[in-house]
Amino acid sequence: xxxxxxxxxxxxxxxxxxxxxxxxxxxxxxxxxxxxxxxxxxxxxxxxxxxxxxxxxxxxxxxxxxxxxxxxxxxxxxxxxxxxxxxxxxxxxxxxxxxxxxxxxxxxxxxxxxxxxxxxxxxxxxxxxxxxxxxxxxxxxxxxxxxxxxxxxxxxxxxxxxxxxxxxxxxxxxxxxxxxxxxxxxxxxxxxxxxxxxxxxxxxxxxxxxxxxxxxxxxxxxxxxxxxxxxxxxxxxxxxxxxxxxxxxxxxxxxxxxxxxxxxxxxxxxxxxxxxxxxxxxxxxxxxxxxxxxxxxxxxxxxxxxxxxxxxxxxxxxxxxxxxxxxxxxxxxxxxxxxxxxxxxxxxxxxxxxxxxxxxxxxxxxxxxxxxxxxxxxxxxxxxxxxxxxxxxxxxxxxxxxxxxxxxxxxxxxxxxxxxxxxxxxxxxxxxxxxxxxxxxxxxxxxxxxxxxxxxxxxxxxxxxxxxxxxxxxxxxxxxxxxxxxxxxxxxxxx
Numbered sequence: 001x002x003x004x005x006x007x008x009x010x011x012x013x014x015x016x017x018x019x020x021x022x023x024x025x026x027x028x029x030x031x032x033x034x035x036x037x038x039x040x041x042x043x044x045x046x047x048x049x050x051x052x053x054x055x056x057x058x059x060x061x062x063x064x065x066x067x068x069x070x071x072x073x074x075x076x077x078x079x080x081x082x083x084x085x086x087x088x089x090x091x092x093x094x095x096x097x098x099x100x101x102x103x104x105x106x107x108x109x110x111x112x113x114x115x116x117x118x119x120x121x122x123x124x125x126x127x128x129x130x131x132x133x134x135x136x137x138x139x140x141x142x143x144x145x146x147x148x149x150x151x152x153x154x155x156x157x158x159x160x161x162x163x164x165x166x167x168x169x170x171x172x173x174x175x176x177x178x179x180x181x182x183x184x185x186x187x188x189x190x191x192x193x194x195x196x197x198x199x200x201x202x203x204x205x206x207x208x209x210x211x212x213x214x215x216x217x218x219x220x221x222x223x224x225x226x227x228x229x230x231x232x233x234x235x236x237x238x239x240x241x242x243x244x245x246x247x248x249x250x251x252x253x254x255x256x257x258x259x260x261x262x263x264x265x266x267x268x269x270x271x272x273x274x275x276x277x278x279x280x281x282x283x284x285x286x287x288x289x290x291x292x293x294x295x296x297x298x299x300x301x302x303x304x305x306x307x308x309x310x311x312x313x314x315x316x317x318x319x320x321x322x323x324x325x326x327x328x329x330x331x332x333x334x335x336x337x338x339x340x341x342x343x344x345x346x347x348x349x350x351x352x353x354x355x356x357x358x359x360x361x362x363x364x365x366x367x368x369x370x371x372x373x374x375x376x377x378x379x380x381x382x383x384x385x386x387x388x389x390x391x392x393x394x395x396x397x398x399x400x401x402x403x404x405x406x407x408x409x410x411x412x413x414x415x416x417x418x419x420x421x422x423x424x425x426x427x428x429x430x431x432x433x434x435x436x437x438x439x440x441x442x443x444x445x446x447x448x449x450x451x452x453x454x455x456x457x458x459x460x461x462x463x464x465x466x467x468x469x470x471x472x473x474x475x476x477x478x479x480x481x482x483x484x485x486x487x488x489x490x491x492x493x494x495x
Contacts, residue, residue: 021047022058029065034081037066038088045095063102070109086114087125090132099136107133111143118146123154127162127169134169144173148180155187163187164199164206171206181210185217192220200224201236204243213247222254229257237261238273238280245280255281259291266294271302275310275317282317289323296328303331308343311336315354324358333365340368348373349384356391366392370399377405385409386421393428403434410439417443419450423462430465437471444473451479456491459484 021044028036041062066089070081090110093103114121114129121129126147133140151158151166158166167184170176188195188203195203204221207214225232225240232240241258244251262269262277269277274295281288299306299314306314315332318325336343336351343351352369355362373380373388380388389406392399410417410425417425422443429436447454447462454462463480466473484491 022055022062025062026058026065029062029069032069034066034069035085037069038085038092041066041092042088045092059096059098060100060102063098063100063106067102067106067109070106070113081113081117083114083117083121083125083129086110086117087121087129087132091128092132094132094135097136103136104138107136107138107140111140115143115146118143118150121147121150123151123158123162123166126151126154127158127165130169130173131165134172137172139173139175141175144170144175148175148177152179152183155183158187160188160191160195160199163191164195164202167206168202171209174209176210176212181212185214189217189220192224195224197225197228197232197236201232201239201243204240208243208246211247213249215249218244218247218249219251222251226253226257229261232261234265234269234273238269238276241280242276245283248284250284250286252286255284255286255288259288263291263294266298269298271299271305272310274299275306275313278317279313282320285321287321292318292321292323293325296323296325300328300331303335308336308339308347311339312343312347312351312354315358316350319354319357326360329355329358329360330362333360333362337365337368340365340372343372345380345384349380349387352388352391356394359395361395361397363397366395366397367399370397370402374399374401374405377409382413382416382418382421386417386424389428390424393424393431396431398432398434400434403429403432403436407436407439410443414443414446417446419447419453420458422447423454423458423465426465426469427461430468433468435469437469440466440469440471441473444471444476448473448476448479451476451483454483456484456487459487460491 021040024040025037025044028040090107093106110129111133130144130147133143148170163184167188170180184203184206192200200221204218207218221240222244225237229237237258241255244254258277259281262274278292278295278299281291296318303311311332315329315336318328332351333355340348348369352366355365369388370392373385377385385406389402392402406425410422414422426440426443426447429440444466451459459480463477463484466476
């Protein structure tokens with residue numbers, strides 16, 4: 001889950017720990033005292049309990065009781081459903097991280113009641129209730145809209161933790177409006193020197209999730225990070241760098257400081273953190289060979305701890321940044337081969353691209369990828385498939401099953417492919433000497449129609465492919481020649 005702050009420590013084990021806290025919640029429920037129920041539930045949630053069958057059974061009983069009690073409340077007349085009571089319930093559910101239909105019902109009822117009380121909510125209560133909903137991935141637009149308006153009205157009263165939690169929560173739920181974001185940015189800027197490292201990183205993450213680039217705010221965050229670099233936990237630092245990269249905001253002072261910290265304390269960083277950092281540097285096109293070599297050695301030690309997204313990000317980052325590290329890529333290939341069934345379509349396409357750009361013909365991995373794509377080809381979209389087959393062509397690897405499946409896919413879904421994608425397919429077929437004359441002739445008119453979309457190198461490759469495959473298309477030949485004449489000054493030497 002995301003930020004929250006204020007969490008307590010684990011209770012001692014034995015008879016005086018978690019069960020006693022849950023028993024107290026049940027006692028207040030039996031007395032139908034919703035206020036005390038919510039407060040004791042908050043204490044229980046902050047203790048970090050709810051593990052083991054006994055705790056889980058009691059949590060289930062508590063949830064059923066709260067749900068029943070809430071539905072006896074009239075949101076407009078019952079005094080028990082105070083803003084604090086509602087925020088404590090939502091926050092506690094977020095801490096427990098229980099996914100259950102009863103939780104859904106409780107949150108819906110909390111939202112229905114809270115929207116009548118929104119103007120009474122304090123900043124802490126607003127931050128808490130929103131965090132509870134967001135951490136469980138529950139988006140309730142009616143509640144969020146009224147809370148957003150109250151955030152704007154009371155933004156001057158928010159402290160650094162409340163600001164960052166509120167920003168994180170709205171971003172996590174995908175709710176953006178200009179007034180809200182402007183108010184949060186203004187509030188953060190006025191108190192930026194008071195922010196904890198975690199709060200700074202979560203604000204940066206929220207801006208990235210919103211896709212909102214406010215250079216003044218992000219630069220202020222960068223300066224605070226640089227000033228307090230030694231105080232930042234590795235995960236917060238990785239999150240901040242990732243956020244800047246997502247916004248395409250290159251702050252060289254920040255990236256240089258991050259690089260120095262990582263190289264100095266590399267063993268403090270989790271492999272997942274290093275994957276995010278590698279992606280961030282590559283996405284911002286920040287060349288730092290020493291950093292990448294240092295990260296490569298560390299990532300290999302625990303490469304099994306990162307899943308498909310991490311493996312893909314690392315491979316993509318090293319290839320994108322033109323850092324060839326064969327030992328790392330070999331380790332990625334071995335691990336990816338064991339996890340390939342769990343890769344999303346976009347991850348398969350990116351991973352394949354990375355090995356092709358690096359010029360690494362890892363036949364074991366590529367065979368696994370070819371088999372996976374051919375079996376599940378309908379899970380991939382047209383751009384992904386054209387990139388994958390381009391990669392096989394670039395590596396001169398012929399996977400007949402993939403090529404046959406792709407041919408069938410293109411025949412039934414040709415309109416979904418753009419001229420560039422079809423040109424890539426023709427070029428890849430030629431690179432591995434795979435001749436499907438009917439398909440190559442069939443896609444020629446589509447390439448010719450949108451030939452202006454092709455860059456000079458693509459024009460040359462397309463013409464070369466049709467010549468090598470011995471497929472005649474006067475219409476396409478004429479279109480390629482005409483477009484080449486228009487772009488002749490832009491052609492690279494090798495074309």
